[in-house]
Amino acid sequence: MTNRAAENLALLDVETARLLTTCRGLVAAGAGAAAPPTLCEGWDAARLLTHLARNADALGNLVRWAGDGVERQAYASVAQRDRDIETGARRPLAEIVADVEVTASRFRELAGTLTGPAGEAQVRTRTGTPVQGHQVVAMRVLEVVFHHVDLQAGYTFDDADPAWVARTLRRGVARWEAAGEAPGLTLVPVARAGEGTDTSGMPPLQLSGGGAEVSGTPGQLLLWLARGRTDGLSTDVDLPTPPPWA
Numbered sequence: 168m169t170n171r172a173a174e175n176l177a178l179l180d181v182e183t184a185r186l187l188t189t190c191r192g193l194v195a196a197g198a199g200a201a202a203p204p205t206l207c208e209g210w211d212a213a214r215l216l217t218h219l220a221r222n223a224d225a226l227g228n229l230v231r232w233a234g235d236g237v238e239r240q241a242y243a244s245v246a247q248r249d250r251d252i253e254t255g256a257r258r259p260l261a262e263i264v265a266d267v268e269v270t271a272s273r274f275r276e277l278a279g280t281l282t283g284p285a286g287e288a289q290v291r292t293r294t295g296t297p298v299q300g301h302q303v304v305a306m307r308v309l310e311v312v313f314h315h316v317d318l319q320a321g322y323t324f325d326d327a328d329p330a331w332v333a334r335t336l337r338r339g340v341a342r343w344e345a346a347g348e349a350p351g352l353t354l355v356p357v358a359r360a361g362e363g364t365d366t367s368g369m370p371p372l373q374l375s376g377g378g379a380e381v382s383g384t385p386g387q388l389l390l391w392l393a394r395g396r397t398d399g400l401s402t403d404v405d406l407p408t409p410p411p412w413a
Contacts, residue, residue, distance in 0.1 A: 171305075172301035176279065176304055179278070179307055179311065180275070182311045182312050183275070185322065186267075186311055186314075187268055190216065191264065193260060194260055203320075204319070205314075206396070212260070213260060213263055217251070217255035218252050219271075220263070221251050223267075223270035224273075226306060226307050227270075228240065229241055229298075230280065230281060230285075233300030234281075234288075238290075248293075288300045317394075323386050324386030325384050336385055336392065339392035339409070339412070340372050340373075342392075349374050350375060350407055351375045351378030352374045353379070353381070354371060354372040354380075356372075356384065358384065381400055381401070381402040383401065387400055388400070391406065393409075393412045395409055
């Protein structure tokens, strides 16, 4: 297993535990009756968490593919994926959370097999993008962290691993530039209030060669790039909405 894969497995353990703590809190608070909205347009908490459970199963298919060389699709089809989410979201929230926990554990056990050749084997994501087996772990980490934030239950990107946030923020800048028509801006990471000036050594990030400054914590900047939310950001210009983060 590559060092990065091992690091991501350790990070996945931490972030999954944090997500499950939040989920159990929602159940204890009786949130199921209210179907809380999320940052994912059109999805309440029941749909979002059902998606997370099905995502664990889908990525597990890719891990198995990497391990034995037998091609498996992440999802049977987009239509089936959507049906599974809608059907699963009708369950009580406690049942959905139990599903998230069981499927997360199952994925983690499978992912531990990504050693040697399996970690380097090539598979394809649901969009057809080729990735190596060990990269599937990074994909799961992103799903867990992003959707934990999407729950709007008190967890933010600034609560996630700072090194992961820095990498993902750089990736967000690169994605926007690759999509074309990115504005010329300079993103300036700053520390959260009460945390001094340490921003994990992050230098300013230039979007399309740089321009007007947009300052905020790394988590606030990532929330804008990932979900179009400008909460807490400081700038003298009108900020556009970034392209959707698939």
